[in-house]
Amino acid sequence: MKITEKVSYIKGLAEGLSLDSSSAEGKVISAIIDALEAMAKEVTDLKENAEYLDSYIEEIDEDLGMLEEDYYEEDGCGCDDEDCCCEEDDDFVEVECPECGETICLDDSIDFDHVTCPACGAEFSCVCDCCDDDEEDGACGCKHGD
Numbered sequence: 001m002k003i004t005e006k007v008s009y010i011k012g013l014a015e016g017l018s019l020d021s022s023s024a025e026g027k028v029i030s031a032i033i034d035a036l037e038a039m040a041k042e043v044t045d046l047k048e049n050a051e052y053l054d055s056y057i058e059e060i061d062e063d064l065g066m067l068e069e070d071y072y073e074e075d076g077c078g079c080d081d082e083d084c085c086c087e088e089d090d091d092f093v094e095v096e097c098p099e100c101g102e103t104i105c106l107d108d109s110i111d112f113d114h115v116t117c118p119a120c121g122a123e124f125s126c127v128c129d130c131c132d133d134d135e136e137d138g139a140c141g142c143k144h145g146d
Helices: 003-016 024-071
Strands: 094-098 105-106
Touching: 003 024
Parallel strands: none
Antiparallel strands: 094 105
16 A cells, blocks of 8 residues: 555544544544645655656766767777877877776876876886887886886
């Protein structure tokens, strides 16, 4: 039974008792039933509003998801910019932040000893001490700039 149906049932039971509404007990029971009816109506209205808001939020979430897909469309390198620097110019190097895992594009104007991640603010070094910088890939298997 719904809450409004339960209150109606209780109201019917009280009316079946043939209580005198002018007596103290009759006044109390009548007031309680009136309060129950008002609360049942409020609860029903709140439930309807919550269901409406849930569906509305779901629609907004779907719309936001589509906007995020359109706006933050990635081209595979991890850059969010439409003017991706990684594929157009060989002077840029992709590195992954060791703290947050974000892919960052760096050019040769950056101090590779002190790189600051724009996503999380962590500072790290991209310099490999174990091999010669002139090699493409070092003997250790690293890629310079990583």
